[in-house]
Amino acid sequence: MNTLFSLKVRPGHPDFLDLPWTQSIVDWSEARFVDLPRGSSRHEVRFVAYDQGIYVVKELPRAAARQDYEVLRALETQDVTAAIPVGIVEDRYPDAGAERSAAIITRYLEHAFSYQQLVRDHGFGAHREPMLDAFAGLLVELHLAGCFWGDCSLANVLYRYDAEAIEPIMVDAETSVMRKSLSDGQREEDLEIMIINVAGGMADIAAAQGLPIDEADLTLGEDIAERYRNLWRELTETKLIAPEESFKITEKIHRLNELGFDVDEVDLIPDEGGRRLRMKVKVGGRNFHSVKLHRLTGIEAMERQARQVLSDLHYYQCLTGASTATGKEVAAVRWRVGVFEPMLERLRAMPNLHDPIQGYCAVLHHRYLKSCEYGGDVGTEAAFQDWLAAGRPDYMRASHGSETTGAHAA
Numbered sequence: 001m002n003t004l005f006s007l008k009v010r011p012g013h014p015d016f017l018d019l020p021w022t023q024s025i026v027d028w029s030e031a032r033f034v035d036l037p038r039g040s041s042r043h044e045v046r047f048v049a050y051d052q053g054i055y056v057v058k059e060l061p062r063a064a065a066r067q068d069y070e071v072l073r074a075l076e077t078q079d080v081t082a083a084i085p086v087g088i089v090e091d092r093y094p095d096a097g098a099e100r101s102a103a104i105i106t107r108y109l110e111h112a113f114s115y116q117q118l119v120r121d122h123g124f125g126a127h128r129e130p131m132l133d134a135f136a137g138l139l140v141e142l143h144l145a146g147c148f149w150g151d152c153s154l155a156n157v158l159y160r161y162d163a164e165a166i167e168p169i170m171v172d173a174e175t176s177v178m179r180k181s182l183s184d185g186q187r188e189e190d191l192e193i194m195i196i197n198v199a200g201g202m203a204d205i206a207a208a209q210g211l212p213i214d215e216a217d218l219t220l221g222e223d224i225a226e227r228y229r230n231l232w233r234e235l236t237e238t239k240l241i242a243p244e245e246s247f248k249i250t251e252k253i254h255r256l257n258e259l260g261f262d263v264d265e266v267d268l269i270p271d272e273g274g275r276r277l278r279m280k281v282k283v284g285g286r287n288f289h290s291v292k293l294h295r296l297t298g299i300e301a302m303e304r305q306a307r308q309v310l311s312d313l314h315y316y317q318c319l320t321g322a323s324t325a326t327g328k329e330v331a332a333v334r335w336r337v338g339v340f341e342p343m344l345e346r347l348r349a350m351p352n353l354h355d356p357i358q359g360y361c362a363v364l365h366h367r368y369l370k371s372c373e374y375g376g377d378v379g380t381e382a383a384f385q386d387w388l389a390a391g392r393p394d395y396m397r398a399s400h401g402s403e404t405t406g407a408h409a410a
């Protein structure tokens with residue numbers, strides 16, 4: 001066997017030297033793989049387990065592998081929700097052949113599932129609205145970061161429950177190009193590609209369900225494009241304000257933070273001879289709440305989970321009467337040690353609960369529902385017991401969610 005190949009791996013991961021890179025992954029011993037569900041793809045994809053976790057190997061021609069790797073690297077530095085690139089292998093000649101001359105390694109996305117799994121039993125159901133908003137939001141995030149996707153489709157995204165919403169994660173960047181910024185024409189071109197691809201994805205779903213093509217939701221991509229345009233406008237519009245209306249700046253920042261976006265800069269340019277100011281906001285990544293939660297407590301969570309966990313911290317700060325900045329910081333430590341961690345321990349010990357933070361969010365949601373029903377605060381412990389007794393209901397998952405994530409458990 002030829003053992004020549006070049007391998008680039010980022011620190012903190014295995015060296016992957018134990019894998020027979022000069023052979024196609026199709027010929028690797030089955031014993032090396034973890035059998036996990038995956039979406040449709042042109043290239044061969046395999047999952048490999050190490051002590052550090054599960055990794056995904058995809059083999060493809062060198063130029064495509066480089067593109068995929070470089071774009072995912074660039075997106076990571078801009079905090080866009082995409083697969084984490086770990087390494088790239090090149091020059092796997094002669095045994096692997098030109099079409100398989102390279103491979104890219106990414107970190108396996110835990111608790112994520114494909115769109116086919118999402119709609120398998122009951123169509124989009126309650127997931128439809130959050131899913132479409134989230135999908136549009138991902139494309140906006142990518143475009144703000146200067147990424148022209150080139151192949152935006154339902155299949156090139158994985159999905160993960162994020163509190164009451166769904167977080168889409170870009171997994172396939174081999175057709176993408178990073179630019180300083182995108183023109184309106186380039187963004188529209190990407191939207192056109194998305195609309196066509198999404199129609200294809202919906203036709204595939206209809207076929208899989210044995211439905212005639214007429215019953216496929218072929219206009220879904222246009223719905224996503226509409227949501228995209230609204231969000232893009234909200235994030236990039238320039239507003240004229242009077243100098244005494246500075247509260248509108250705070251209002252705008254608050255609104256964007258609510259949408260999860262960080263605000264990097266606010267530009268204020270005099271207009272109308274100084275009578276008005278032209279306000280333009282530069283947004284950063286969509287991780288405002290997760291960064292805030294991490295800064296306050298060191299806890300890592302997805303954006304909407306973080307928002308919900310933060311609301312629990314605020315609830316605790318109110319209950320304990322913490323009002324000063326120092327008081328709130330002390331309460332944050334007490335809450336983490338005395339409330340959050342013990343509950344997380346209990347959730348971790350539960351069978352078939354693969355994402356304890358998502359479980360924590362479900363308990364908080366249950367506490368909210370029970371408190372509304374009761375007409376007063378029922379408290380976390382009572383809500384937790386009731387949640388257990390009710391069979392651990394989770395936001396929108398009643399139909400098939402736990403089964404879906406269960407299928408992905410390592």
Ligand SMILES: Nc1ncnc2c1ncn2[C@@H]1O[C@H](COP(=O)(O)OP(=O)(O)OP(=O)(O)O)[C@@H](O)[C@H]1O
Pocket residue numbers: 037038039040041042043044045056058083084106107108109110112114155156158171172173174
């Ligand atoms: N990091 C990851 N974590 C978990 N699953 C992954 C990851 N990367 C890829 N997959 C799985 O592998 C499938 C195929 O990946 P990908 O879309 O990158 O392949 P592809 O052959 O380039 O696709 P295409 O046919 O669109 O060119 C995905 O749909 C997903 O199910």
Ligand SMILES: [Mg+2]
Pocket residue numbers: 040041042155156172
């Ligand atoms: Mg793909």
